[in-house]
Amino acid sequence: MSTELVHQDATRLAELIRTKEVSPVEVVQAHLDRISAADPQINAIVTIAPDALRAARAAEAAVMAGEKLGPLHGVPFTAKDSIDSAGVATQFASPIFKGRVPDTDATTMVRMKAAGGILLAKTNHPEFSFWIETDNLLSGRTRNPWNLDRTPGGSSGGESAAVAAGMSPIGLATDVAISVRGPAALTGVVGFKATHGRIPMTGIWPRVPRRFWHVGPIARSVRDVALAYSLLAGPDGADGHSTSPLTLDAGVASRPGRPIRVGWLVEPGFRLIDSDVAATVQAAAEALKGLGVIVEPVRIPVLEQINALELLWKLQVMETKPAFKKVTAGHEDKIFKHVQGVYDTPDTSIEDFVIAEQQIDFMRDGFAQYFQKYDALLCPVTPVPDHGHDAAEFEINGQKVSSLHVMDATAPFSVTGLPGLSMRFGTSRDGLPIGIQLVAPWLAESTSLHLAALLESVSPVRNLHPSLAAMGIKG
Incomplete structure (x- = not known):
C-alpha cells in the first residue's frame, strides 16, 4: 500500500483521505519512508519538516470528527528551499544562510496549508536559485531519478526530482527563465508557470529582476497543477505585480464551444533542437489534431529576430549582482561558482540595458500578434532530453552549443510573462523523459490546462515512474 500511495497524484490522495480509505498519517509516513529509501541516492531533500507527522495526526482527527476539509486535506507537499516556511529552515542553498529559520510563511505556503496541505520537506536548488543545474556548497548535487548520472535541471531540480521519485506528490517551485518547466521536463512530471504576477512571490527570495520571477506548482498530473493554480493564484495585497483576480481568465474557460487553434513550432525560433525532442513535439501536435483541435505548423518572426536569453542575461547581471553582493559581503569564501560567475561578468551598459x-x-x-490568430503555441521545453552533470556544452544534430542553450525555448515566455506548461509526452533513445511546452496568451491559463489535459488523456507515457533500481535501491 505504501508503494501505491507514493505513486498517486495529490488529487487522488485527497480523495482517499476524504473517504477514509487511508489516513493522512499513512500518506505522510509513506512519503517519509520513500524519502528515507530514495533520497540518499537522489539528494533532492534539504530539510524534513519536523512537525509533518503531528500535522498529519491533526488532519486525521479532523477527518474522523467530520470537519469541513480543504481540497488538499492531509496531503503532503514539498517546497523549494527559496520559499519561506515558518519554523522550518529556508536557506537559499547557501552556507551563508545555513540554519536560517523564517518566522512567517510565504504567501504560497500559506495558501497550500489553508487548503489542508501538510508541508513535508524543503527541496534542493542551486545557490540563490541561479543556475540550470541543482548543485551548491550547502547541500550538494541533486540527481535525476531516471538516471543518476543525469541532472534534474535547475533551478527547481530538487523539487522536480522529489515529485518524480515519489517522495512528494506535489510541490512549489520558482522560475525566472526555465526553472519550473525545464526540471519538470527533464524528470517527466508536470510544471506550470502561470502569467507573471498571477501567483504572488511574497516570501520568496531572490526577487530580482522582479518582473520576470514566477512561482508555480510541480506535480505528477495536469489536474494537480490545475488544482494548485486555483489555490495559489490571486492578489495577496503585498506583491505589487500580483493584481489580477483568479476569476479573470481569457482562455477557453471563458468561451466554451469555440474551436481551439494551436500552432506548433520547433525550428526555426529556438535554435538547434534534438531530433527526439522535435519528434515528440510533432507527435503531440498530431495527437491534438486527432482530438479535434485545429493544429498547424507556424513561424513566429520575433523568435527568429530576438534572443530572449541574451536579453535576460544582460538584465539579470545588472540587477542580481548588487542584490547578491549585498547578502554575500564578508562571506566571499562561501560563494559557489555560478554566483561567482555573475560577479565575474562585466556590467551591462545602461544603453544595452x-x-x-x-x-x-x-x-x-x-x-x-501571434495570439490574434492562435489560442496556444506547442513547442519544446528543452532542446535535449537530458544531459550529464555540469555539462558545458551539448552536441545537437552534429553541432556543439553552449549548455545555456537549454533555456532558449523557455526564456522567451519568462521575459514576456506568458503562461507556460511543461509535461512529458515522449521518451528518448536513452529511455529519458521528453517534455513538450504549451504556451497560452496572458491570463489564459485555462487554455494551457485544457490542452494539457487533452494530451495527458492520450499520452504514450502516462503514469510512468522511475524504477527503484535506477536509483540504486534494491527491492
Missing part, C-alpha cells in the same frame, strides 16, 4: 528592455517589449508585441 535600455535596448534589452525595449526588445522585450517588441517581443511581447510579436506574441500579441
Whole structure:
C-alpha cells in the first residue's frame, strides 16, 4: 500500500483521505519512508519538516470528527528551499544562510496549508536559485531519478526530482527563465508557470529582476497543477505585480464551444533542437489534431529576430549582482561558482540595458500578434532530453552549443510573462523523459490546462515512474 500511495497524484490522495480509505498519517509516513529509501541516492531533500507527522495526526482527527476539509486535506507537499516556511529552515542553498529559520510563511505556503496541505520537506536548488543545474556548497548535487548520472535541471531540480521519485506528490517551485518547466521536463512530471504576477512571490527570495520571477506548482498530473493554480493564484495585497483576480481568465474557460487553434513550432525560433525532442513535439501536435483541435505548423518572426536569453542575461547581471553582493559581503569564501560567475561578468551598459528592455517589449508585441490568430503555441521545453552533470556544452544534430542553450525555448515566455506548461509526452533513445511546452496568451491559463489535459488523456507515457533500481535501491 505504501508503494501505491507514493505513486498517486495529490488529487487522488485527497480523495482517499476524504473517504477514509487511508489516513493522512499513512500518506505522510509513506512519503517519509520513500524519502528515507530514495533520497540518499537522489539528494533532492534539504530539510524534513519536523512537525509533518503531528500535522498529519491533526488532519486525521479532523477527518474522523467530520470537519469541513480543504481540497488538499492531509496531503503532503514539498517546497523549494527559496520559499519561506515558518519554523522550518529556508536557506537559499547557501552556507551563508545555513540554519536560517523564517518566522512567517510565504504567501504560497500559506495558501497550500489553508487548503489542508501538510508541508513535508524543503527541496534542493542551486545557490540563490541561479543556475540550470541543482548543485551548491550547502547541500550538494541533486540527481535525476531516471538516471543518476543525469541532472534534474535547475533551478527547481530538487523539487522536480522529489515529485518524480515519489517522495512528494506535489510541490512549489520558482522560475525566472526555465526553472519550473525545464526540471519538470527533464524528470517527466508536470510544471506550470502561470502569467507573471498571477501567483504572488511574497516570501520568496531572490526577487530580482522582479518582473520576470514566477512561482508555480510541480506535480505528477495536469489536474494537480490545475488544482494548485486555483489555490495559489490571486492578489495577496503585498506583491505589487500580483493584481489580477483568479476569476479573470481569457482562455477557453471563458468561451466554451469555440474551436481551439494551436500552432506548433520547433525550428526555426529556438535554435538547434534534438531530433527526439522535435519528434515528440510533432507527435503531440498530431495527437491534438486527432482530438479535434485545429493544429498547424507556424513561424513566429520575433523568435527568429530576438534572443530572449541574451536579453535576460544582460538584465539579470545588472540587477542580481548588487542584490547578491549585498547578502554575500564578508562571506566571499562561501560563494559557489555560478554566483561567482555573475560577479565575474562585466556590467551591462545602461544603453544595452535600455535596448534589452525595449526588445522585450517588441517581443511581447510579436506574441500579441501571434495570439490574434492562435489560442496556444506547442513547442519544446528543452532542446535535449537530458544531459550529464555540469555539462558545458551539448552536441545537437552534429553541432556543439553552449549548455545555456537549454533555456532558449523557455526564456522567451519568462521575459514576456506568458503562461507556460511543461509535461512529458515522449521518451528518448536513452529511455529519458521528453517534455513538450504549451504556451497560452496572458491570463489564459485555462487554455494551457485544457490542452494539457487533452494530451495527458492520450499520452504514450502516462503514469510512468522511475524504477527503484535506477536509483540504486534494491527491492
